[in-house]
Amino acid sequence: MEKRLKQYLEFYRSVAAGEKEIGERESFRREMLVQIQFFQHERLIHLIVTVLFALLAVITILASLIIQEPAVFLLCLMFFVLLIPYIRHYYILENGVQKLYEYYDRIEL
Secondary structure, eight states: HHHHHHHHHHHHHHHHTTTTTSSSSHHHHHHHHHHHHHHHHHHHHHHHHHHHHHOOOOHHHHHHHHHHOOHHHHHHHHHHHHHHHHHHHHHHHHHHHHHHHHHHHSSSO
């Protein structure tokens, strides 16, 4: 998804900068809105997953304070190992969608 987002960002940047010509602007903007909606949906799903993993990590930290078993510490470590890439991916999606909004606004009718 990150690669696809970067390709779209580069394409829309070049269109917004006037480096590439497009056909009918209205149909181009409609298509751009469809792509933005796809990325918004992806962003929402990853937000839900990231928040879920963050909550599970906090719960296992609290559980590890109460139940001092190696398995609980291992579970906590596993949640944090998964949480870090999720946060990175969500960060990329969030910033990419914000850039798409900017490009959409710059492409005038």
